[in-house]
Amino acid sequence: MLVWIGTCHNIKQILAADIRFVPFRIEIFPMCSVCQLQFTLKGPLPYLLPCLHAVCETCVTSAAGGVISCSTCHRKVNLTDTSLQKDAVRQKEIYHLTVKHRSTDLICTHEDNGNQAVCWCQECDEFLCEYCQNMHSNFKLTRTHVLQNLTDMEPTSSNIPTCCSIHKHDSLYLFDKSCRKLICARCWIEDHSDHEVKKIDVVADTITKQLDHHKNELSKLQARQQSHMQSIRQGSEATDRTYNTLKESIGHTFQTLRSQLDQREKELLVDLESHTKETQATLHARLNTCQEDWKTCTGVLDYIAKALLYASKSALMDLESCVGKMTQVCLDTVMPQTHDIPTAVYNTSSLSKLKSRISEFGTILTCEMGGESVKDKDTQTYDFIADLEMKHKMDITELKTKIDADEKHIENLNLLTDQLNAEIKSLKSRIDEKENVEKRATQTMDFLRDLASEYSVHLLNQGAVDTSMLLKCIHLKYDKDRVNLDYVHINTEGDLVNRKSDTRPAGEGRLKKYRGTCSTAPLPRAGSPQYWEVTNRVSLNKPLTGNNLILESGVCWEEQRDVHHCIAAQPSSWCMTVARCTTHGGVCRQTGQEQENVLCLPDPLPNTAGASHTLHYGVVYDDTRKKIVFIDVKENKVISTLDNVDSSQPLWPMFGVYNPRLLTVSMTLVVVSDINMTEEKKAMIVKALLGGWQ
Incomplete structure (x- = not known):
């Protein structure tokens, strides 16, 4: 939806540009950074803010509390502490934009006749209509003036000298660096003789070079910023590609895991069914045998009960041997024990480890090496045997590391005596150094006594014997x-x-x-x-x-x-x-x-x-x-x-x-x-x- 809206907006711009309903772009004129109104040739004058954005004279005079907030860069300016100057650059820009895009707004200023201006006299600083243009070219005093047609005017800097407001016939061609103002030669002699004064051309050339330097430095900075933004955009695109790739890989990996879990479930159910059938067959055979023995025992018991009820004493004497044998047969029959019946157990001893492995499985890595992302090897699917082999190799590596550590420890024990001897030597060296420090301290105190005889010396840092922290009050004349x-x-x-x-x-x-x-x-x-x-x-x-x-x-x-x-x-x-x-x-x-x-x-x-x-x-x-x-x-x-x-x-x-x-x-x-x-x-x-x- 967002793409569709942006596309429609672009189409509207293209149609508006082709149809050309307006003779110029509205946003071509500079705007006030406070009220957002465009500057015009006859409107309020632009003033320059410290952030180099413009504010109109109306906003300056009506600023609430004497504070102006620039809506472009959101910086605030306190007018009680800062005096704003007129923005001469934007005034000239507005003038040329008006000549180029709103020439119908320019009226002849030589005669108040309301005619539309067609040219400009830079020396007279006036717009002229066709009639005044002809008159201007015919008068002896103005026939040498260069007239510029409005259609041919290009932005140029004026080199015509301005006359001094005090000495009317003298040109302002000097700049007083102390007073920061333009002066004429008579002003320099009369009121500015002890000030630093230079020709305006020299000062302007120096400022122009500085502006060119600033322009070059900012252009280089802008190029670096452009390159940095491009790298950020490329990084964003690479991140999107990585996201899509990893999303697909994660989906494939877990789909594979689900398939393996389903297959394992089927295998376990088949094993369970086979084990159950075998156990049931064994138990059924035991049950049949037990039932036959129970029937035999029941028949002997029934016959004994009938013999006791119906047989005579002489008959009982004859039955004793036969009944005794059958009774012994029943008693000698082996009775199967129920606790020996085989059972099946579902082994879940490694379930907690499996859950832990799953919770740690598939970590997303964001580290970079050499500008290329490191692939997460754990997102690949390994079978159980491969994991066991890897763990076995790690255990062997760890064991070798421990053996090496033990060997190094033994080596360190052998070197302990040498280290102790080195410590003893170091202690002796420190003792010697301390004695040297005490000796230098004595020499420094002697130096302080010599200084005290020549200067007034003060120790800036108590407890530090350092000449860089000794303040000497010197005798100047x-x-x-x-x-x-x-x-x-x-x-x-x-x-x-x-x-x-x-x-x-x-x-x-x-x-x-x-x-x-x-x-x-x-x-x-x-x-x-x-x-x-x-x-x-x-x-x-x-x-x-x-x-x-x-x-x-x-x-x-x-x-x-x-x-x-x-x-x-x-x-x-x-x-x-x-x-x-x-x-x-x-x-x-x-x-x-x-x-x-x-x-x-x-x-x-x-x-x-x-x-x-x-x-x-x-x-x-x-x-x-x-x-x-x-x-x-x-x-x-x-x-x-x-x-x-x-x-x-x-x-x-x-x-x-x-x-x-x-x-x-x-x-x-x-x-x-x-x-x-x-x-x-x-x-x-x-x-x-x-x-x-x-």
Whole structure:
């Protein structure tokens, strides 16, 4: 019935396609993943969900509780946490589908005359009717425009530059990576001079290559999925074939068993009948003999009774000899014993074993070897003699196995002395090793005493004498000879401040682009983790907007120290920045690893003017485990852990402070003696280094 219904449905589709009642397929236009209504050129705009499905503007504005549930993939989106962008790709798709399949819906937009459009001017962004097309081609200002007939239009990307909304005559051909927006040349000079800006063509080419890479990877994945689905379908078909084969085999096997049981029943009934007839014949012969003896005995008894009644004394004297002989004949006759009569017994001593064999008979095996199913040999029918032979062989094999085991046991007993000698030797080796460990422990304690004279050393794991679990609080100093005095300076208290220096002593080694300074030397290559802290006093002059930086602390290779005004999102750099975040709308702590943003945590301080705040951060660098850990000392928690730190070249600690027009920042390197290394902080560092933090 199911096959018949599916066939009818296919026939209806074929008839509908042949008759062509409609000029286009209804499902060709994309639909909203919430209300399932089609998008149209003049309808609500499509918005892009994080799952890449589309939702119409109506559903976005009317979402219950600010939550949208995608009916396609069943994912939920909270609009209070996620801001949706317009789906420009589907807008362009709807436009081209309308041109191709609903061209009658397109009205001339150049003149409000209600005429049907026949072409499109990409530069004017207008549909034109035949009259406006002729006028457009005749005007001097528009005669050079390229007009596209609606019947010939194909999907293409527009390369016509858009004008800036602030500077009307300048084209938007630059992309600000910090603000994530298109700008013109004047915008770059006036408001975005300290941001990372690239040409839109370069950014678009990079994104295009990334999309091509994603496309290739997904195509390969889809091919693997297609192959996997095909193998599953083949497995399903093979399972059906196996089912039919086994069903037929099971039926044949049990039919054979039934035939054998019926034949055995007939044989037993024949044996029973033969045995019964033989027994009955024997018993009948005994009965006849017994009846004859009974008649003889009865006749003698009758005659004796009559003799006693009628015979005279003299006659009795004559009868004594004759009657005595007959009596003796009767008494000497052998009387058959009834318990000697042969009987038949139905032997069922092996019935329980037979029932057990039947209950275990015919197991279905599902294991596979080399891609082929293992056949169940027990589903074949064997006769009883073959089973006995197999059992006999198994018993012999088991007996041989026991003999071999006994021989091995004897051999093991012979080797016992050698093993005991080896144990004694091993114990002596352990004793020597223990003495060596104690010696190394003494040397390690001497090493700890030497470290304590140079650094402030803390043992992260009590009871473990291991340099990888020794935390060294190192002495870092600002490199005053490399401070970028065009933007920052070090005051008399030794703090790094985001203000120009009143005096600018000469120094060819000073940083030119980086808004801060570095340490006096790179981090030493050590087998134990290293730790330092910075405190920052921050006061906002006014609320921050855009992606305004406040401060930065991290490490980088020497060649990256003066490439940009900050090391965030640069190659061979690992850092934490405090900045205004456009995603969360407030001030956030952002950690980055080389050219990738790893984590963004909001609200280290309120984005309000006037108040002063202190931010206290710690940094752990573990050269052995290739990790950097950033800690919020005030909140007593790990901000982020960065793995796979490339220390093939020396790493320089970097310190940056920014935007003097908007805020005041004073960064202090904490003296080692002032670092409060609590047990809770040490446990937190251990957990981060051993992989407990994400």
